Amino acid sequence: MSQEVVRLLMDTLGKDKVLTGESVTERYHHIWKMEEPLQALAVVVAKNVEDVSFALRICNETKTSVVVHGGLTNLVGSTETNVDEVVITLEKLNKIIEVDESSRTITTEAGVILEDIQAAAKNADLLFPLNFGAKGSAQIGGVISTNAGGLRVFRYGMTRALVLGLEAVLADGTIISSMKKIIKDNSGYDLKQMFIGSEGTLGVITKAVLKLVERPSSRVTAFVAFDEYQGVLDFLKYMDKGMAGTLSGYELIWGETYTCMTSPPAAAKPPLPHGYNYYVLLEGLGSDYDADQKRLESLLEHAFENEMILDAALAHTESDLEWFWTIREDVHVIKSQCNNDQHFDISLPIPLIGELIEQMKIGLKKINGVEKVFPFGHVADGNVHFIIGKKDTSDALREAINDMIYPPLQAIGGSVSAEHGIGLHKKKYLSLCRTEAEIDLMRRLKNCYDPQGILNPGKVL
Numbered sequence: 001m002s003q004e005v006v007r008l009l010m011d012t013l014g015k016d017k018v019l020t021g022e023s024v025t026e027r028y029h030h031i032w033k034m035e036e037p038l039q040a041l042a043v044v045v046a047k048n049v050e051d052v053s054f055a056l057r058i059c060n061e062t063k064t065s066v067v068v069h070g071g072l073t074n075l076v077g078s079t080e081t082n083v084d085e086v087v088i089t090l091e092k093l094n095k096i097i098e099v100d101e102s103s104r105t106i107t108t109e110a111g112v113i114l115e116d117i118q119a120a121a122k123n124a125d126l127l128f129p130l131n132f133g134a135k136g137s138a139q140i141g142g143v144i145s146t147n148a149g150g151l152r153v154f155r156y157g158m159t160r161a162l163v164l165g166l167e168a169v170l171a172d173g174t175i176i177s178s179m180k181k182i183i184k185d186n187s188g189y190d191l192k193q194m195f196i197g198s199e200g201t202l203g204v205i206t207k208a209v210l211k212l213v214e215r216p217s218s219r220v221t222a223f224v225a226f227d228e229y230q231g232v233l234d235f236l237k238y239m240d241k242g243m244a245g246t247l248s249g250y251e252l253i254w255g256e257t258y259t260c261m262t263s264p265p266a267a268a269k270p271p272l273p274h275g276y277n278y279y280v281l282l283e284g285l286g287s288d289y290d291a292d293q294k295r296l297e298s299l300l301e302h303a304f305e306n307e308m309i310l311d312a313a314l315a316h317t318e319s320d321l322e323w324f325w326t327i328r329e330d331v332h333v334i335k336s337q338c339n340n341d342q343h344f345d346i347s348l349p350i351p352l353i354g355e356l357i358e359q360m361k362i363g364l365k366k367i368n369g370v371e372k373v374f375p376f377g378h379v380a381d382g383n384v385h386f387i388i389g390k391k392d393t394s395d396a397l398r399e400a401i402n403d404m405i406y407p408p409l410q411a412i413g414g415s416v417s418a419e420h421g422i423g424l425h426k427k428k429y430l431s432l433c434r435t436e437a438e439i440d441l442m443r444r445l446k447n448c449y450d451p452q453g454i455l456n457p458g459k460v461l
């Protein structure tokens with residue numbers, strides 16, 4: 001049957017769009033695992049929505065599993081495959097169709113890289129606000145299907161808030177297109193939302209209309225230091241009020257993580273000395289650089305005089321801005337200092353973060369085999385990341401670490417995934433943050449969209 005599927009795909013799409021053999025194994029399933037050859041029956045290089053539709057129809061009729069590959073930057077194993085599965089890659093659906101300055105929208109194919117969308121918006125003096133470390137590789141289809149968050153959710157929301165229209169293909173090949181630019185549409189169920197954040201399990205996204213906002217003409221930023229978590233919280237409230245709606249980022253880096261990110265082999269020097277318990281990197285996006293910078297400076301001075309903060313470093317130039325943000329965005333630096341790195345992306349009520357993360361750190365360090373623990377996160381969104389270094393990749397050690405982090409989230413109404421999704425790696429823990437009835441409804445929806453269960457099987461549910 002497998003060879004029959006390949007033949008059908010080649011006959012329908014053309015041989016040039018269906019890769020097999022070495023052309024498959026020279027690819028990979030994740031940008032961090034390029035040395036591992038991709039395992040798949042074939043890779044369909046779709047060039048338009050019809051290719052996706054035909055490929056899905058064939059796979060559906062032959063009950064062949066399909067995994068969509070975007071930029072391969074997810075952190076939950078959701079693009080892993082086996083030798084019986086067909087990969088559909090959207091890398092050739094890489095056209096930006098239109099930037100509409102009057103509607104403030106960008107219409108794009110799904111394979112366009114996030115950074116290219118940001119650049120196209122910038123060329124029109126607009127902003128696509130979504131921003132995170134993997135922006136140079138992540139494709140907008142992958143970003144939408146993971147409902148990615150990142151560094152400016154506090155002000156602009158997650159991907160979900162920025163998608164106005166969508167085109168997607170169902171498992172049976174049906175094309176569902178609602179490429180509208182309108183902001184409000186209560187005409188029945190908002191079907192596009194089902195594809196956003198569903199990690200390729202309900203359909204394949206092929207195009208999107210995204211919301212743009214006016215491009216702020218000023219960007220100000222500062223690093224601030226604290227020893228108490230309560231201080232981090234009080235300062236958030238103070239800055240949010242003081243910056244009059246321009247606060248766009250409030251990233252927390254724990255002391256040990258900051259030291260790691262700003263010590264050799266990391267290239268960046270520390271803007272503030274090492275030794276504090278917490279560092280916040282904040283960003284304001286406004287319209288008058290001189291006034292915004294002056295306001296930030298005076299807010300920091302006032303906070304310092306009133307002992308709200310222990311230290312602060314203000315970015316004065318473009319290169320300062322880049323220096324400060326590279327520290328936060330370059331998680332590779334942390335990863336490179338962790339053997340067998342394990343990643344976390346949890347959500348929890350903001351007031352509980354300080355104490356709970358301390359307890360988790362203590363518990364993690366007691367686990368035999370845990371070598372390094374680096375927390376950091378989008379604290380204004382209640383989202384904390386951990387990168388953990390450990391002595392081996394055994395299941396026992398991985399689960400011991402998971403068991404230290406995930407179960408406490410249940411009692412406090414947290415989530416095992418703030419933004420990265422469930423994929424393969426967090427499936428076992430889904431029931432800690434979703435009720436049985438919710439999971440049952442998810443299964444029924446999956447069954448409705450994809451009755452044969454061909455789309456990214458084994459992921460999420």
Ligand SMILES: Cc1cc2nc3c(=O)[nH]c(=O)nc-3n(C[C@H](O)[C@H](O)[C@H](O)COP(=O)(O)OP(=O)(O)OC[C@H]3O[C@@H](n4cnc5c(N)ncnc54)[C@H](O)[C@@H]3O)c2cc1C
Nearest residue numbers: 070071072073074078132133139141142143148149200205
């Ligand atoms: C350094 C680094 C920093 C990161 N920072 C953040 C962050 O701050 N916030 C955040 O939210 N995430 C972050 N991530 C995670 C990751 O970048 C996001 O999840 C991203 O949105 C995935 O996009 P992708 O194109 O790489 O998708 P992929 O990894 O290729 O795919 C992800 C999932 O989406 C599915 N998929 C891909 N394309 C489509 C499509 N067109 N239609 C349907 N399904 C599809 C895949 O099958 C898979 O299930 C980070 C990752 C890295 C490596």
